[in-house]
Amino acid sequence: MNSRFFKETLSILIYVVIGVVLFFIFNHFITRANVDGDSMYPNLKNNESILVFRQARVKRNSVIIFNAHGEDPTATQNINYVKRVIGMPGDKISFKNEQLYVNDKPVEQNYINKEQQQQGSEYNYNGSNIKNWDISKLSKTKWTYNKHATVVPKGEYFVMGDNRAISNDSRYWGFVKQDKILGVAHTFPWSTNKTARHNINDLAE
Numbered sequence: 001m002n003s004r005f006f007k008e009t010l011s012i013l014i015y016v017v018i019g020v021v022l023f024f025i026f027n028h029f030i031t032r033a034n035v036d037g038d039s040m041y042p043n044l045k046n047n048e049s050i051l052v053f054r055q056a057r058v059k060r061n062s063v064i065i066f067n068a069h070g071e072d073p074t075a076t077q078n079i080n081y082v083k084r085v086i087g088m089p090g091d092k093i094s095f096k097n098e099q100l101y102v103n104d105k106p107v108e109q110n111y112i113n114k115e116q117q118q119q120g121s122e123y124n125y126n127g128s129n130i131k132n133w134d135i136s137k138l139s140k141t142k143w144t145y146n147k148h149a150t151v152v153p154k155g156e157y158f159v160m161g162d163n164r165a166i167s168n169d170s171r172y173w174g175f176v177k178q179d180k181i182l183g184v185a186h187t188f189p190w191s192t193n194k195t196a197r198h199n200i201n202d203l204a205e
Contacts, residue, residue: 029055031183033065033080039161039168040082043111043199049188050082050200056184058157059204060088060102061111063185064176066159071180072173073144082185083169083176084111087135087158092151094134095121111199112162120164123171138171146174157181162199 035048040063044050052065062085068075075081087093092103098118100107109117123130125141135158139149152158156175161167170176184204187197 029053033082033185035082036080039163039166040084041163043162043192043196044082044185044187045192048191050191051186051188052183053186054183058085058178058181058184060085061203061205063200064157064159065182065185066176066180067182068180071145071176072168074168074173080182081159081168083159083161083167085157086160086170087152089152089154089156091158092135093158094132095123096132098131111203112164116162116164121160133171139174142172143174149174 031052031054033050033052035044035046035050038046044063050065056062058064063082064085065080065082067078068081069078072081086100086107087102092101094101094104098121100109100117100121112120119129123133123138123141130137134150135152136150139146143149146153152175155178157178158170159176160169160171186201189197191197
């Protein structure tokens, strides 16, 4: 009788320990989020579920989740954005003749089509598309913060959505601070398609 009671108690205890460990992992290391909107299309789609790795290191081409409140002036309350890291701290970002440059080197962007690489990456200002820009030019337009920035500041990142033509991103309001980043996004293994999974999960440098 005592032996049976001991085994049942041990089994319950094991389940409790497993539950606590899983809670700790999901609370501190991994969480789940849903994509809201089409700014990362075609690599992430509206309402798609994604994994968010809270402790992952942010690298160039990482797709990150961040709290846009205090970064985008139009975000008047806590709201999470999903964007791709284009510029790391200290980087100089520019767009000239339909080509994106980081530190004066042309950037391959095979994760989006030519139209988004070129016309989509222009900057819409007062109803006109600005075909050539850099951080200095952007910061002097309608940015509220970093009005005199020329490079990405220390501890901050320049981000853009993959669907450049409709994405509200660093071109329009500036940088994302490190402490605003909630984690790095990855797709679920069974979601979307092989190309999109690669473009989200495997391109961080």
